Amino acid sequence: MHELAIAENLVNIVKDVAAGEKLSKVTKVTVCFGKMVQVVPDLFETAFRAAVADTVAGDAELDIEVLPLKIRCNTCNTVTGPEDYCFVCSACGSSDIEIESGRELYVKSIEGE
Amino acid sequence: MKNILDRNQNKAGEIRELMRENKVCMINLISSPGAGKTTLLERLCEKLAGRYRTGVIEGDVTTDRDARRLQRFNIPIVVINTGGGCHLDSHSISKALTHFDLKNLDILFVENVGNLICPTSFDLGESFRLAVVSTTEGDDKPAKYPMIFRQAKALVLNKTDLIPYTNFNIESFRNDLKKLNASLPLFKVSATKGDGINEFARWLEEQIINS
Numbered sequence: 001m002h003e004l005a006i007a008e009n010l011v012n013i014v015k016d017v018a019a020g021e022k023l024s025k026v027t028k029v030t031v032c033f034g035k036m037v038q039v040v041p042d043l044f045e046t047a048f049r050a051a052v053a054d055t056v057a058g059d060a061e062l063d064i065e066v067l068p069l070k071i072r073c074n075t076c077n078t079v080t081g082p083e084d085y086c087f088v089c090s091a092c093g094s095s096d097i098e099i100e101s102g103r104e105l106y107v108k109s110i111e112g113e
Numbered sequence: 114m115k116n117i118l119d120r121n122q123n124k125a126g127e128i129r130e131l132m133r134e135n136k137v138c139m140i141n142l143i144s145s146p147g148a149g150k151t152t153l154l155e156r157l158c159e160k161l162a163g164r165y166r167t168g169v170i171e172g173d174v175t176t177d178r179d180a181r182r183l184q185r186f187n188i189p190i191v192v193i194n195t196g197g198g199c200h201l202d203s204h205s206i207s208k209a210l211t212h213f214d215l216k217n218l219d220i221l222f223v224e225n226v227g228n229l230i231c232p233t234s235f236d237l238g239e240s241f242r243l244a245v246v247s248t249t250e251g252d253d254k255p256a257k258y259p260m261i262f263r264q265a266k267a268l269v270l271n272k273t274d275l276i277p278y279t280n281f282n283i284e285s286f287r288n289d290l291k292k293l294n295a296s297l298p299l300f301k302v303s304a305t306k307g308d309g310i311n312e313f314a315r316w317l318e319e320q321i322i323n324s
Contacts, residue, residue, distance in 0.1 A: 001199050002231035010117050031117065036260050038230050085259035086292040095295035099263070105234060106114045 003039055006105065007047035011055060014110055018056045023112035026057035030111075032065045034104040036085070041066065060112075069102035121235055124203035128210065128238025135215040138324040139223060140317075141237050143261050144245035145254070146227030149271040151179045152304040153245060154222055158186045160314040165219040165321065170209050172201040172226045179224060189213055200231035203238055220321055229258040240324045241266040248272045248279055252286035255293050262290065266320065267298040269313060274303040 010031065018026050029048075033039040041064045048062050072079045073089035074096040080089065088095050116122060132139050142150050154169065161167060168189040171180045177192045184190065191209040193201060201223065213221070223239060225232040244265035246254045249272055255262045262268065268290070276283070290297060298316065302309035 002234050005198070005200070005202070005231070006117055006234070009120060012120070013115060013117065032114075036263070037234060038258075038260065084292075085256065087263070087294060088292055095291075103260075105117050107117055108114055 001043070001047075003043040003047040004051070006039065007044060007051040010048065010107065011051040011057070013107055014052070014057045014060070015055055017110050018112060021112070023056065026060040026110060026112040028061045028063065028109070028111040029057065030063040030065065030108040032067055032104045032106050032108050034067045034102040035069050036099075036102040037105050039064075039066075039105075057112075065108065067101050067104050070100040071097045072100050073097050118234060118236075121203050124207055125236035125238040128203055128207060129240075131210070131215065132221075132238060132240065135218065137215055137218045137221050138321045139221045139237070139239045141223045141225060141232075141239035141242045142245060143225050143229065143232045143242055143265070144227060144247075145229050145250055148227070148245045148247040148250065149304045150224050150227070150245055151182055153269060153271060153302070154224060155182060156302075156304050156307065156310045157222070157314060157317065158183060158188065160310065161220065161318065162186045162188055166217055167220045167222070168213050168218050170201075170206065170221065170223045172205075172224055174198070174226060189218075195226055199226055199228045200235050201225050201237060202235045206237045229254065229261055233260040233264060241320065243267055243269065245269045245271055248276050248281040251280070252282045253289070255286065255289040259293055262293045262297060265297065267300060267313075267316065270299060270301045271304050273301045273308060274306050 014026055014029055052058055068081050070079055070081050073094055075094035076092040078091040087097055144150050169183055171192045175194050180190045180192045191212045193205050193209055242265045244261045300313040302313055
């Protein structure tokens with residue numbers, strides 16, 4: 001249940017940004033989670049609602065984007081998006097790969113007025 | 114775009130710097146509950162605590178039972194009870210570190226809360242992570258919890274003595290690992306019987322010396 005800890009961190013960031021930008025109301029928060037982080041969107045929504053209640057973002061819409069896994073092969077440079085967690089290049093079979101996407105845990109945007 | 118766990122990451126960076134200044138190798142042990150982290154630590158303390166100044170941070174939801182098991186080694190141990198939290202974070206580690214004399218420490222083991230997902234998102238400022246899985250959990254853990262098997266510097270497969278009593282399939286386990294992280298060193302041990310501990314302790318010692 002890392003969703004709650006992540007939601008609490010997110011709400012602190014949202015409050016800081018709202019204060020810095022002098023927003024009276026935050027209307028929308030968009031976050032991006034890589035598939036590997038294994039954040040469950042429904043659980044995250046519940047955790048976010050609990051953490052954000054009675055703040056400037058209490059009524060904000062939450063948009064969660066789950067980013068797929070993408071790997072880049074260090075041998076042949078091909079970028080592939082394996083469906084399962086197979087960290088082997090499907091073009092040349094090398095295991096020497098870098099993860100390009102799938103580990104993200106960031107705030108994409110905070111909207112308000 | 115801002116990392117949601119920025120605050121944790123920044124504190125972890127400070128801890129990593131502090132550890133470097135004091136030449137302490139900090140090892141973050143991650144596994145499910147009951148995989149045998151504490152028993153493994155007992156075996157490692159038997160091998161290493163006499164030759165290296167060793168300390169332990171015990172992360173647990175509640176109780177100091179794990180810490181009490183290690184008391185016989187007469188080493189500094191600090192318990193972090195998370196009170197329901199499913200992982201340690203860098204701020205709780207930072208507070209725990211104030212109880213250690215870091216100048217007189219070579220190794221600091223951090224036994225994370227038993228959980229294969231949540232601790233993977235929280236950098237503690239460790240030198241590296243070790244994953245522990247046990248044969249009684251089934252051979253499908255790498256396929257189900259991929260992140261830790263990408264992050265860990267090595268994987269300890271514990272309770273190998275119990276394989277005959279389980280449906281653990283070592284071939285299937287190895288095949289999944291190969292897809293996930295082909296270069297991950299795998300150590301097969303039985304922490305209760307002591308099998309494989311010497312080899313693993315030797316590897317660990319090399320990492321500590323080179324860290």
